[in-house]
Amino acid sequence: MAANSSGLPAVIVEDAYKRYGSVQALNGVGLELKRGELTALLGPNGAGKSTLINLMLGLEAPTQGRVSVMGGDPRDPRTRTHLGAMPQDLSLPTTLTVRELLTLYAALYPAPLAVPDVLDLCDLKAQSRQRAGTLSGGQARRLGFGLSIIGDPALLFLDEPTVAMDVQSRQIFWEGVGQMQRQGKTIVLTTHYLEEAERSAARIVLLSAGRIVADGTPQQIKAGVQGATIRFVSDLVLAELQSLPHVQQAAVDDAGRATLRSREPEALLAALFAQSTHIHELEVSRATLEEAFLNLTASSSHTHQEMTA
Numbered sequence: 001m002a003a004n005s006s007g008l009p010a011v012i013v014e015d016a017y018k019r020y021g022s023v024q025a026l027n028g029v030g031l032e033l034k035r036g037e038l039t040a041l042l043g044p045n046g047a048g049k050s051t052l053i054n055l056m057l058g059l060e061a062p063t064q065g066r067v068s069v070m071g072g073d074p075r076d077p078r079t080r081t082h083l084g085a086m087p088q089d090l091s092l093p094t095t096l097t098v099r100e101l102l103t104l105y106a107a108l109y110p111a112p113l114a115v116p117d118v119l120d121l122c123d124l125k126a127q128s129r130q131r132a133g134t135l136s137g138g139q140a141r142r143l144g145f146g147l148s149i150i151g152d153p154a155l156l157f158l159d160e161p162t163v164a165m166d167v168q169s170r171q172i173f174w175e176g177v178g179q180m181q182r183q184g185k186t187i188v189l190t191t192h193y194l195e196e197a198e199r200s201a202a203r204i205v206l207l208s209a210g211r212i213v214a215d216g217t218p219q220q221i222k223a224g225v226q227g228a229t230i231r232f233v234s235d236l237v238l239a240e241l242q243s244l245p246h247v248q249q250a251a252v253d254d255a256g257r258a259t260l261r262s263r264e265p266e267a268l269l270a271a272l273f274a275q276s277t278h279i280h281e282l283e284v285s286r287a288t289l290e291e292a293f294l295n296l297t298a299s300s301s302h303t304h305q306e307m308t309a
């Protein structure tokens with residue numbers, strides 16, 4: 001099959017397992033990514049995100065299962081010309097300049113982007129004659145992004161791309177990603193910054209202990225967590241709040257502001273108003289992505305522990 005046959009999903013991972021010695025890094029992962037979609041791959045440290053990306057990039061083979069990207073085998077050099085990757089740790093030859101590195105990488109691809117365009121996109125024009133070893137942390141990350149897109153890839157992997165980037169670098173980077181999206185590229189991103197994932201990704205795939213534990217839009221993932229957080233100021237002390245029905249967690253800060261977590265917020269609110277009429281500054285909010293993340297990864301690692309016990 002042609003490596004870029006356009007009707008197929010950008011990525012197909014079928015029941016993939018990956019074992020490193022005694023560590024089961026991936027434990028039966030199935031995933032299809034549509035073309036043109038930006039997917040954020042989330043999960044706690046050690047969940048298997050980099051391992052999954054390495055399988056999709058053809059850097060590693062699954063112990064069991066099958067991986068196909070852009071209609072081909074990711075280990076086939078013809079398929080790999082369609083892929084771009086910004087790894088977490090990129091060690092570059094420190095004595096080459098920014099322009100030399102981009103030119104060198106461009107020569108590896110059949111139809112690369114023009115070096116000046118990539119310099120523009122990464123906002124590294126002023127540093128083009130500077131040696132890579134002398135770039136600041138954020139500039140070096142932006143160069144990493146430039147090197148990942150120089151081959152004009154159809155499928156782009158960004159592994160924790162904004163680590164070590166300041167606010168300005170992040171802004172430049174996200175503008176570059178936006179440009180890639182408008183050109184219809186398929187993008188897979190890992191990040192520990194959940195607000196970035198929520199803002200940029202149409203789809204979130206949450207990994208925990210080598211398994212996919214949630215997959216959907218940010219709204220769907222948040223909606224999967226029952227209950228709400230209720231905040232207010234009142235005359236009730238912590239012990240009184242804790243004794244209200246349907247309270248899962250209760251806290252009161254120094255300013256007297258209470259935070260309650262409940263799976264039955266309506267029933268809890270009824271009990272709260274029956275107990276006190278001095279409730280001010282009431283806020284009720286459904287789960288944030290962070291709460292959903294913690295909830296889903298905590299429950300899946302318990303299940304995992306129970307299963308392996």
Ligand SMILES: Nc1ncnc2c1ncn2[C@@H]1O[C@H](COP(=O)(O)OP(=O)(O)OP(=O)(O)O)[C@@H](O)[C@H]1O
Pocket residue numbers: 020021023024025043044045046047048049050051052
């Ligand atoms: N080459 C390797 N040899 C041995 N163990 C490995 C190797 N690569 C990954 N692992 C292990 O596999 C598990 C998954 O690691 P992976 O790097 O995929 O997690 P991750 O979700 O990317 O984590 P992080 O958020 O910390 O980057 C971890 O327990 C890790 O120690």
